[in-house]
Amino acid sequence: MGSVGLQAILDVERIRADFPILHQTxxxxxxxxxxxxxxxxxxxxxxxxMNAYYRTTHANVHRGVYRLSEQATALYEEARRKIAAFIGAASPKEIIFTRNATEAINLVAYAWARPFLREGDEILLTEMEHHSNLVPWFLVAQEKGLRIRYIPIDEEGRLRLDLLDALITERTRLVAVTMMSNVLGTINPLRPIIEKAHAVGAVVLVDGAQGVPHLPVNVQELGCDFLAFSGHKMCGPTGIGVLWGRRELLEAMPPFLGGGDMIRRVTFEGAEWNELPYKFEAGTPAIAEAIGLGAAVDYLSQIGLEAIHRHEQALAAYAMERLSEIPGLRIVGPPPAERGGVVAFAMDRIHPHDIATILDREGICIRAGHHCAMPLHERLGLTATARASFYLYNTMEEVDRLAEGLEIVRRTFRRPA
Known part of the structure; x- marks a missing residue:
């Protein structure tokens, strides 16, 4: 597929005009x-x-009875409503603002897993999880005496769903799984996992950090119990993330942090908690960031997640085609039809940091390292990979630039016979 094919999916040049940072050398x-x-x-x-909020409307939310505070509160809560609609939540009260997906997962670990899991209970993860969906469960398991098990991957980076019946048992209390791998690009089939987990009474948390920015998501249709994602990966600002949870679970959970706005009443003897979602939003929140995330949701919705996903898959397919022509380069993960816009790779005897450094000289930004997925790299037999990841503003010409840059890398490290 060439540029004409991509143009038919998205008007990329029009989209690129909306991103000032891209127009530089x-x-x-x-x-x-x-x-x-x-x-x-x-x-x-x-x-x-965000600029308009700071220039015209800044005040603390939920606290003032003056006009600026009421306007700021309205904008903040409107952002919550937009995000609820974006992921198909039953109510904006199920949307908890956090700093990022990592904090959202930790909120569940502290306020759900710690109070409700018991010694001998099992948590089921996968071999492709980001550290943010591993380490919080390690901490809980160590404290509570829990057992952690893993859904393995096959040689192409797919989850071994044929092993679910053996892995999900009456002891399984939580299944935590990524929607899309940040290394392999694998888009996981979540429905079979969720259905089998619910059949034994287990709760399911989905790490949507890589999925929500790129794929249409409806939590009610998906059937999960918690969904975590970050604003900064979906055209929104840093410092804002979201935890969606089923209302009955959130209602039963104790607060995560204590302080202002998460209380209904405080005396010298104790406190009563506020209603959802404020029970989990202690202190002054990231007001401008929430407003920015609301604007990002509007922007992505206008373009369409289905079109964005098709665009990214076309880029990934073309990248895999071009990169497979480079001698000594190994791409990890499944075929293009089963992945999102992520292509991670290794080159014989060339460290990914060296690859990224040389590509930077060519004006190309990629990621190099273990991508906060060290266990997955161990499973792949690699210490690190280089990763190109695509979004709605990338083009086929940029894939060509990447391939040309990697040829420069290969020539630079070519060893004499």
Whole structure:
């Protein structure tokens, strides 16, 4: 597929005009940003929404009876309503603002797993999880005497769903799984996992950090119990994330943090908690960031998640085709039809940090390292990989630039016979 095919999916040039940061040079070369899986760039509507708030409407929310505070509160809560609609939540009260997906997962670990799991209970994870969906469960398991098990991957980076019946047992109390791998690009079939987990009474948390920015999501149709995601990976600002949870679970959970706004009443003897969602939002929240995330949701919704996903898959397919022509380069993960816009790879006898350094000289930004997924890299027999990740503003020409840059890498490290 060439540029014409991509143009039919998205008007990429029009989209790129909305992202000021893309129109610059790096080391004298036009910038090629291929690290959106780490953090995406921000369009003008998001920047302007936050700027307008700071210029005209800034005040603390939920506290003042004066006009500015009421306007700020209205904008903040409107952002919550937009996000609820974006993921198909039954109510905005199920949307908890956090700093990022990591904090959202930790909230569940502290306020659900710690109070409700008992010694001998089992947590089921997968071999492809990000550290943010591993380490919180390690901490809980060590404290509570829990057992952690893993759904393995096959040689192409797919989950071994044929092993679910053996892995999900009456002892399984929580299943925590990524929607999409940040290394392999694998888009996981979540419904079979969720159905089998619910059949034994287990709760399911989905790490949506890589999925929600790129795929249409409806939590009621999906059937999970918790969903965590970050704003900065979906054209929104840093410092804002979301935990969605089923209302009955959130109602039963104790607060995560104590302080202002999460209380209904405080005396010298104790406190009564506020209603949802405020029970989990202690202190002054990230007001401007929530407004920016609301603007990002509007922006992505206008373009359409289905079209964004098709665009990214086309880019990934083309990248895999071009990169497979480079001698000594190994791509990890499944075929293009089963992945999102992530292509991670290794090159014989060339460290990923060296690859990224040389590509930077060509104005190309990629990620190099273990991508906060060290156990997965151990499973793959690699210490690190280089990763190109695509979003709605990337083009086929940028994939060509990547392939040309990798040829420069290969020539630079070519050893004499």
């Amino acid at each position: 790096v080391n004298g070369k036009p910038l090629v940003f291929l690290d959106s899986a780490a953090s995406s760039q921000k369009p003008i509507p998001v920047i302007e929404a």
